[in-house]
Amino acid sequence: MSHNTRALNDDEVLNEMKKMVAFINQEAIEKAREIKVKADEEFNIEKAKLVRQESNNIDAAFQRKIKQAEIQKKIAQSNMINKTRLKILQVRQQLLEEVFNETVSQLYKASQDKVKYRDLLKNLILQGLYQLMDDQVKAIVRKNDIELANSAIEAATKSYKETTKRDVNVELDKENNLPDDSAGGVILTSHFGRIRVNNTLEERLTLAQEELLPEIRVLLFGHSPNKKHDH
Amino acid sequence: MTELIDESVPDVPLAFVSNSYLDELTNTIRSRPIPWDGYKSAELITEDELDLLKKIDKQSPEQLRMILRKNEETYAELYANLLDKLNRVDTVQYILVLVNDMLSDDEQRIKFYHKLSEKDVKFPYRIFLNLLNVEDDFVPLISAKILTLLIVSAPKTLSFDLDEFFRWITLKLKSNNPSVYDLAVQILDSTLRVPNYRTKLWEVSQAVDTLVNLLKVRNPTPQMQYQIIFCFWLLTFEREVSLEFNKKYDLIPTMIQIAKAAIKEKIIRVIIGTFRNLVEKAPEANLPAMLVAKLLNFCENLSSRKWSDKEIVEDIDFLKEQLQENFHSLTTFDEYASEITSGMLQWSPPHESDQFWRQNVAKLNEKDHELVRVLARLLSQSNDNIVLAIAAHDLGQYVKYYPNGKKFLQEIGAKQRIMELMTHEDPEVRYRALIAVQKYMTHAWV
Numbered sequence: 001m002s003h004n005t006r007a008l009n010d011d012e013v014l015n016e017m018k019k020m021v022a023f024i025n026q027e028a029i030e031k032a033r034e035i036k037v038k039a040d041e042e043f044n045i046e047k048a049k050l051v052r053q054e055s056n057n058i059d060a061a062f063q064r065k066i067k068q069a070e071i072q073k074k075i076a077q078s079n080m081i082n083k084t085r086l087k088i089l090q091v092r093q094q095l096l097e098e099v100f101n102e103t104v105s106q107l108y109k110a111s112q113d114k115v116k117y118r119d120l121l122k123n124l125i126l127q128g129l130y131q132l133m134d135d136q137v138k139a140i141v142r143k144n145d146i147e148l149a150n151s152a153i154e155a156a157t158k159s160y161k162e163t164t165k166r167d168v169n170v171e172l173d174k175e176n177n178l179p180d181d182s183a184g185g186v187i188l189t190s191h192f193g194r195i196r197v198n199n200t201l202e203e204r205l206t207l208a209q210e211e212l213l214p215e216i217r218v219l220l221f222g223h224s225p226n227k228k229h230d231h
Numbered sequence: 232m233t234e235l236i237d238e239s240v241p242d243v244p245l246a247f248v249s250n251s252y253l254d255e256l257t258n259t260i261r262s263r264p265i266p267w268d269g270y271k272s273a274e275l276i277t278e279d280e281l282d283l284l285k286k287i288d289k290q291s292p293e294q295l296r297m298i299l300r301k302n303e304e305t306y307a308e309l310y311a312n313l314l315d316k317l318n319r320v321d322t323v324q325y326i327l328v329l330v331n332d333m334l335s336d337d338e339q340r341i342k343f344y345h346k347l348s349e350k351d352v353k354f355p356y357r358i359f360l361n362l363l364n365v366e367d368d369f370v371p372l373i374s375a376k377i378l379t380l381l382i383v384s385a386p387k388t389l390s391f392d393l394d395e396f397f398r399w400i401t402l403k404l405k406s407n408n409p410s411v412y413d414l415a416v417q418i419l420d421s422t423l424r425v426p427n428y429r430t431k432l433w434e435v436s437q438a439v440d441t442l443v444n445l446l447k448v449r450n451p452t453p454q455m456q457y458q459i460i461f462c463f464w465l466l467t468f469e470r471e472v473s474l475e476f477n478k479k480y481d482l483i484p485t486m487i488q489i490a491k492a493a494i495k496e497k498i499i500r501v502i503i504g505t506f507r508n509l510v511e512k513a514p515e516a517n518l519p520a521m522l523v524a525k526l527l528n529f530c531e532n533l534s535s536r537k538w539s540d541k542e543i544v545e546d547i548d549f550l551k552e553q554l555q556e557n558f559h560s561l562t563t564f565d566e567y568a569s570e571i572t573s574g575m576l577q578w579s580p581p582h583e584s585d586q587f588w589r590q591n592v593a594k595l596n597e598k599d600h601e602l603v604r605v606l607a608r609l610l611s612q613s614n615d616n617i618v619l620a621i622a623a624h625d626l627g628q629y630v631k632y633y634p635n636g637k638k639f640l641q642e643i644g645a646k647q648r649i650m651e652l653m654t655h656e657d658p659e660v661r662y663r664a665l666i667a668v669q670k671y672m673t674h675a676w677v
Binding site for chain 2: 030036
């Protein structure tokens with residue numbers, strides 16, 4: 001500020017104004033700069049917060065997706081395992097059935113060798129006699145087997161008498177026969193047909209199937225990896 | 232959002248470094264033209280370079296602006312190349328003025344200097360860094376100014392270690408020429424606007440040490456005070472700095488002093504701003520010291536004044552709120568105990584907090600009434616009126632919240648001593664002693 005007592009001339013006024021303008025400008029820039037600094041800081045903090053938030057969201061979503069995918073995978077795996085297990089069981093069952101069916105069709109050949117068949121008949125009858133332990137027995141056979149059956153009955157009766165020292169009378173049942181398409185064998189009855197021993201070949205096969213099923217399984221499929229086998 | 236920007240209002244400059252000392256030097260050099268033809272003959276510059284230089288010679292500012300606008304990249308390259316190969320001081324000075332003028336006219340042009348890094352690894356920083364060491368009054372200063380703009384506008388991480396620049400700045404801060412250290416502080420004011428550079432400077436400890444020294448010891452002008460504290464304000468945005476700031480330099484009391492004596496509003500503005508940062512970024516490290524330095528009182532005082540600036544009011548309110556909230560919780564017994572045993576009693580938060588006494592009175596009885604004995608001893612032996620007043624007050628609080636302590640005080644002669652102090656020459660001591668006796672006499676909690 002001038003201490004002159006006279007008024008300022010134009011140049012001096014201009015000068016003073018320039019100084020004032022410069023001063024105001026400086027103050028304004030300083031304040032504006034402070035505002036900018038604060039704004040920049042707020043921006044950085046907010047940005048960092050948003051970035052962190054979104055990163056966490058993305059991470060969480062990703063984790064969820066991974067978990068879901070894992071669950072799906074497990075379900076699919078489990079389903080696949082079950083499916084294949086079932087399939088294996090089905091195929092095995094089929095194979096077993098095929099084996100048995102094949103055997104049934106072979107059964108008819110059993111009665112072709114007359115000598116062997118007669119022997120078989122004799123043993124079947126004898127077993128039935130042991131089971132019945134009766135003195136009056138009837139035998140039901142195929143019509144075609146009547147001749148062989150008589151011979152077999154004679155032999156069986158003889159063996160029975162020797163072993164048990166008991167007497168028995170075996171008669172062919174004239175009213176009943178095994179159907180012609182049966183594979184053979186004999187049904188023995190006593191007490192007026194009230195007690196029966198079914199020794200038809202079909203019956204014997206069925207019994208054999210049941211008994212031998214485990215062994216057949218092992219032969220076809222090997223030991224089950226989970227089951228304990230004590231052979 | 233861009234539609235809201237008023238094009239007629241200039242944006243805040245990225246770098247703001249100038250004073251009359253530098254301006255005068257610049258003007259003088261600008262008026263001393265260089266005989267470029269001679270350089271061409273001596274094959275120091277090429278024909279093309281000479282042409283470019285002649286084009287801008289003796290042009291008015293408007294004409295100059297038009298020419299540059301069409302050839303910004305070319306001229307940036309020209310100036311950089313000339314600075315790289317020419318050595319005569321007066322020539323270098325002149326070219327630096329050309330660069331300075333080009334950037335003063337439009338700060339955005341700095342990007343053309345950054346682009347030069349594709350042509351040569353020396354460009355743009357190394358050119359100017361080397362000029363910092365030239366033996367001349369003008370060249371290092373103007374180079375530093377340009378370097379500042381380069382640094383704060385850097386598009387990617389710097390290709391050199393900022394330490395180099397900071398060490399040069401520290402040297403200039405120690406200069407005896409006020410104009411020189413003024414520029415140095417201004418450079419820091421601009422540089423520290425970039426957050427990454429703040430921690431870098433803080434770790435180059437010499438620089439901040441020198442700044443603190445400048446503020447505390449060398450009696451700076453108000454404008455210089457503002458500029459230095461502006462640096463502190465920027466630094467304290469980083470938590471690392473806010474944690475150590477007061478512990479290292481004990482600046483909280485200093486700044487309160489400066490604020491109390493300040494005439495210019497902007498000084499108080501940056502001081503309060505700095506305090507706000509200290510509280511926001513590292514409250515646990517700073518609130519206790521602030522309370523001890525009685526900042527809360529000062530803030531209340533400031534609140535009662537009328538301010539035209541909205542931000543300062545917000546900052547003051549924030550500080551007040553934080554200080555008040557923490558006044559109650561900052562009364563840890565350990566701090567109290569260490570204050571008592573040190574004998575340097577002050578009116579720190581615990582003394583006047585009822586909650587503190589209620590919670591902690593029993594602890595004064597620990598170790599055979601250790602702290603009570605200390606207080607009693609201070610009461611008998613101290614010559615400091617403040618210590619006497621506080622000790623009397625504390626013993627009063629002791630019996631108020633622990634009536635059974637009355638007998639003990641009598642045994643050690645403290646009761647007697649307090650009654651004696653009721654006739655002490657100092658009014659504060661008398662007052663405190665009187666109140667203490669009053670507490671001694673009553674049976675109920677008041």
